[in-house]
Amino acid sequence: MSNETTATTARRGQAPRGERIADWADGRLGIYSLAKANMRKIFPDHWSFMLGEVALYSFIIIILTGVYLTLFFHPSMAEVTYHGSYVPMHGIKMTQAFESTLHISFDVRGGLLIRQIHHWAALVFLAAMMVHMMRVFFTGAFRKPREVNWLFGFLLFVLGMFTGFTGYSLPDDLLSGTGVRFIEGVILAMPLIGSYLQMFIFGGEFPGHDIIPRFFTIHVLLLPGIMLGLLVAHLILVIYHKHTQFPGAGKTNNNVVGMPLLPVYMAKAGGFFFLVFGVIAVIAAVASINPVWAIGPYRPDQVSTGAQPDWYMGFAEGLVRVMPGWEWNFWGHTINFGVLIPILVFPLVLVAIAVYPFVESWVRGDKREHHILDRPRNVPTRTAFGVAWLVAYFVMLIGGGNDLWATHFHLSINSITWFVRIAFFVGPVLAFIATKRICLGLQRRDKDKVLHGRESGIIKRLPHGEFIEVHEPLNQEQLHFLTQHEQPEPVELGPEVDENGVRRKLKRSQKLRAKLSKGYYGEDNVIPKPTVEEYKEITSGHGHH
Amino acid sequence: MSETEENLPSERETAHEGAVVKAENPFADPGLPPHEHRVQDTDERAAKRSERAVAFLFLVSMLATVAFIASYVAIPIDKIVYIFPLGHISALNFALGLTLGVALFCIGAGAVHWARTLMSDEEVADERHPIAAAPEVKAKVLADFADGARESQFGRRKLIRNTMFGALALVPLSGVVLLRDLGPLPEKKLRTTGWKKGIRLVNQSTNLPLRPEDIAVGSLTFAKPEGLEESDEEFNEKIAKDALMLVRIQPQNIKDKQELAWSHEGIVAYSKICTHVGCPISLYEQQTHHVLCPCHQSTFDLSDGGRVIFGPAGHALPQLHITVKDGFLEAASGFAEPVGPSFWERG
Ligand code: HEM
Numbered sequence: 001m002s003n004e005t006t007a008t009t010a011r012r013g014q015a016p017r018g019e020r021i022a023d024w025a026d027g028r029l030g031i032y033s034l035a036k037a038n039m040r041k042i043f044p045d046h047w048s049f050m051l052g053e054v055a056l057y058s059f060i061i062i063i064l065t066g067v068y069l070t071l072f073f074h075p076s077m078a079e080v081t082y083h084g085s086y087v088p089m090h091g092i093k094m095t096q097a098f099e100s101t102l103h104i105s106f107d108v109r110g111g112l113l114i115r116q117i118h119h120w121a122a123l124v125f126l127a128a129m130m131v132h133m134m135r136v137f138f139t140g141a142f143r144k145p146r147e148v149n150w151l152f153g154f155l156l157f158v159l160g161m162f163t164g165f166t167g168y169s170l171p172d173d174l175l176s177g178t179g180v181r182f183i184e185g186v187i188l189a190m191p192l193i194g195s196y197l198q199m200f201i202f203g204g205e206f207p208g209h210d211i212i213p214r215f216f217t218i219h220v221l222l223l224p225g226i227m228l229g230l231l232v233a234h235l236i237l238v239i240y241h242k243h244t245q246f247p248g249a250g251k252t253n254n255n256v257v258g259m260p261l262l263p264v265y266m267a268k269a270g271g272f273f274f275l276v277f278g279v280i281a282v283i284a285a286v287a288s289i290n291p292v293w294a295i296g297p298y299r300p301d302q303v304s305t306g307a308q309p310d311w312y313m314g315f316a317e318g319l320v321r322v323m324p325g326w327e328w329n330f331w332g333h334t335i336n337f338g339v340l341i342p343i344l345v346f347p348l349v350l351v352a353i354a355v356y357p358f359v360e361s362w363v364r365g366d367k368r369e370h371h372i373l374d375r376p377r378n379v380p381t382r383t384a385f386g387v388a389w390l391v392a393y394f395v396m397l398i399g400g401g402n403d404l405w406a407t408h409f410h411l412s413i414n415s416i417t418w419f420v421r422i423a424f425f426v427g428p429v430l431a432f433i434a435t436k437r438i439c440l441g442l443q444r445r446d447k448d449k450v451l452h453g454r455e456s457g458i459i460k461r462l463p464h465g466e467f468i469e470v471h472e473p474l475n476q477e478q479l480h481f482l483t484q485h486e487q488p489e490p491v492e493l494g495p496e497v498d499e500n501g502v503r504r505k506l507k508r509s510q511k512l513r514a515k516l517s518k519g520y521y522g523e524d525n526v527i528p529k530p531t532v533e534e535y536k537e538i539t540s541g542h543g544h545h
Numbered sequence: 546m547s548e549t550e551e552n553l554p555s556e557r558e559t560a561h562e563g564a565v566v567k568a569e570n571p572f573a574d575p576g577l578p579p580h581e582h583r584v585q586d587t588d589e590r591a592a593k594r595s596e597r598a599v600a601f602l603f604l605v606s607m608l609a610t611v612a613f614i615a616s617y618v619a620i621p622i623d624k625i626v627y628i629f630p631l632g633h634i635s636a637l638n639f640a641l642g643l644t645l646g647v648a649l650f651c652i653g654a655g656a657v658h659w660a661r662t663l664m665s666d667e668e669v670a671d672e673r674h675p676i677a678a679a680p681e682v683k684a685k686v687l688a689d690f691a692d693g694a695r696e697s698q699f700g701r702r703k704l705i706r707n708t709m710f711g712a713l714a715l716v717p718l719s720g721v722v723l724l725r726d727l728g729p730l731p732e733k734k735l736r737t738t739g740w741k742k743g744i745r746l747v748n749q750s751t752n753l754p755l756r757p758e759d760i761a762v763g764s765l766t767f768a769k770p771e772g773l774e775e776s777d778e779e780f781n782e783k784i785a786k787d788a789l790m791l792v793r794i795q796p797q798n799i800k801d802k803q804e805l806a807w808s809h810e811g812i813v814a815y816s817k818i819c820t821h822v823g824c825p826i827s828l829y830e831q832q833t834h835h836v837l838c839p840c841h842q843s844t845f846d847l848s849d850g851g852r853v854i855f856g857p858a859g860h861a862l863p864q865l866h867i868t869v870k871d872g873f874l875e876a877a878s879g880f881a882e883p884v885g886p887s888f889w890e891r892g
Pocket residue numbers: 059062063065066067069070073101104115118119122125160163164165166167168169170171219220221224227289290
């Protein structure tokens with residue numbers, strides 16, 4: 001006889017129903033121990049911590065609506081002639097995939113709404129992941145022990161792009177079919193294996209009859225399955241590491257200050273899910289997205305102008321559009337650099353941000369855990385790198401819509417293309433320099449504030465007639481906030497010769513590291529924060545204006 | 546100091562909670578500020594107001610769900626209404642989305658308002674512990690692992706180890722082999738099209754064989770090979786390679802000699818499939834005889850051998866050699882080179 005039954009018999013009829021059920025579950029699943037550790041777990045509060053939540057909730061919304069869509073969608077490329085309720089398309093030949101998308105939109109009550117929620121949520125999902133990633137980046141939340149979770153998040157972003165792309169292709173409309181044709185061209189451009197891959201992926205010549213069903217499996221099963229696994233791992237790690245927090249009074253690297261999961265955080269986070277869902281539902285009610293009936297079914301010899309992929313593909317699209325059409329023929333073979341280089345640069349740019357945490361910790365030579373977030377200004381080189389990366393990304397987004405820019409602003413495609421080509425290389429460099437300057441300026445201002453107080457806006461007239469602005473000293477909380485950050489020393493190479501007078505051999509990586517480290521923490525790249533001595537000297541009377 | 550403690554920066558260790566005397570270190574962490582009460586914490590009337598606000602939001606949500614169901618039943622699916630500033634939109638989609646949105650949003654707003662005004666807003670601190678295990682734990686794990694490894698005799702019995710690696714390395718091959726039937730081999734598929742000598746050019750839009758006089762100056766005419774019908778099983782695969790565009794250019798304006806030779810009275814026929822990644826080309830500028838691919842704006846000069854003059858395409862558009870027989874346009878031969886995007890074996 002188990003303890004549980006003895007306990008219940010002893011108090012028969014007394015323990016409330018809920019408790020008895022919980023006891024039952026605890027005896028089998030150990031839920032009390034789990035709840036002990038987590039029910040009152042503390043979560044710090046900050047608006048920027050909600051970005052990840054938006055991503056999570058839109059993912060849930062996507063799954064819910066996606067499952068509904070599978071109930072009606074036919075992932076088949078069999079040809080049919082349309083006779084449904086959308087009259088303008090009567091008699092037109094199309095695939096079953098397209099027909100069933102029309103069916104969802106015009107014959108299933110609420111089907112259009114669910115389709116639109118699914119698509120809007122996909123856009124929000126990717127945007128939220130991107131902004132969330134930037135928050136993590138600029139505050140240094142990726143530092144030890146969270147590097148692995150950074151990678152999980154990065155993978156979610158990349159897989160999200162592919163899931164979005166395959167989903168976008170499913171309705172088999174003129175626009176998405178054009179996107180699939182693009183993929184075919186990219187596959188063909190792969191040296192050596194391109195034409196084999198193309199035949200294998202499409203089950204024959206483009207477009208064939210297999211690509212939509214294959215994309216369907218990838219879209220509804222393979223990628224979401226992997227993403228769900230990554231997502232759960234991501235969240236488990238967030239709970240396990242405990243959330244980072246911004247610096248402030250009472251917040252240390254050894255604690256986490258905030259409110260308990262039950263009830264506050266549960267109510268806020270749970271409520272936030274409904275807020276996100278509600279907002280996306282309203283957007284889907286008022287803003288049409290991907291009206292496939294206005295675009296028509298796919299035919300390889302037809303196209304609509306102004307063809308644009310969803311925004312998250314714009315970066316890759318831009319690379320492809322602005323790349324010069326270099327092609328190389330030799331010994332009966334062709335290498336299509338015009339397509340190959342963009343599709344190699346695309347992952348490289350993404351990987352640059354993915355490996356950043358490892359680079360930074362190597363440069364800093366830091367093996368400690370970090371739970372207090374950085375203010376971006378206090379790590380100018382990292383912040384500048386992040387901004388430079390974003391500039392490269394958004395320049396290419398402009399390139400991806402070069403025809404739209406041209407038609408809306410009456411510019412020539414040629415000049416936009418050249419602008420993008422140059423800006424892709426120059427823009428990030430300028431952004432890097434400017435951001436670093438701004439960060440150092442802000443550090444200087446912080447230092448001023450600490451030493452001389454905050455400008456109060458009150459003007460006082462001194463006995464000899466001069467006007468001055470009264471500076472209010474900061475309180476201890478503010479002083480702490482502005483001075484709590486670490487300012488690491490750059491790593492040193494050590495003496496050129498060892499104790500026996502023999503020249504030490506320095507590896508190239510060591511030299512590189514010392515150089516980078518100076519770029520991060522060297523004299524010109526940081527404003528030394530005020531010391532207690534400086535502060536005391538000024539506040540003890542000498543420092544008055 | 547143990548290894549794990551080293552993992553935590555020590556700088557803030559001095560900053561214990563509670564005020565540190567200011568004179569010593571003015572920058573020290575003053576500790577958590579005292580908790581400030583909200584009106585709702587002290588004034589039961591304010592708390593009651595919050596309670597009513599939350600309940601009101603939940604009530605609105607219930608009403609919105611009822612309205613959702615009512616709309617679902619009452620509004621015909623094909624009803625179009627004019628709503629400013631959205632224009633003519635589906636009434637059902639609008640009503641369902643709005644009511645669902647309100648129903649969801651109000652639950653969220655209610656929960657958040659409840660949390661913010663009535664639930665305790667006192668900040669508390671939890672301790673953190675280093676993620677890395679204590680040295681004793683690590684030592685125990687390593688010892689356990691060594692025991693397990695020794696008991697398996699994995700390191701000692703090399704024959705077992707190596708054959709196991711061999712078997713594990715080979716077995717996935719079955720999976721790879723199974724992928725073979727995903728598709729056929731490329732063979733000559735990418736090089737061949739439906740065009741060969743004697744095939745007539747048929748107008749895409751009228752489905753009638755083209756005569757030279759059908760090709761007007763200043764417009765693009767799209768053509769397909771005779772015998773290819775939309776109802777064909779493989780229509781899409783075929784038209785993806787065979788689609789043709791024709792323009793009429795004054796022969797003296799044709800700059801390329803071979804182009805002139807392959808034309809008929811200034812009528813030239815080019816593959817419609819962009820050599821970049823295969824979009825169909827659709828825009829024609831009659832003064833310059835440039836055609837533009839709408840996908841990535843590659844521009845080709847149809848009066849100069851289909852040469853690329855702008856954009857990411859890597860080579861000229863293939864031209865089809867045409868002639869006239871019995872008054873109808875027909876191919877004088879197949880395409881001399883593969884159409885569409887380039888590939889490794891293209892050469
Ligand atoms: C995880 C991320 C996902 C993203 C980013 C995503 C994105 C998309 C997009 C952009 C479309 C095109 C919709 C349109 O405009 O018609 C789509 C279609 C579709 N998705 Fe997803 N989706 C995701 C997950 C799922 C899941 C988990 C399922 C099902 C279990 C699903 C089922 C479908 C179906 C059936 C369609 C075709 C329906 C139609 O086009 O009307 N999706 N998806």
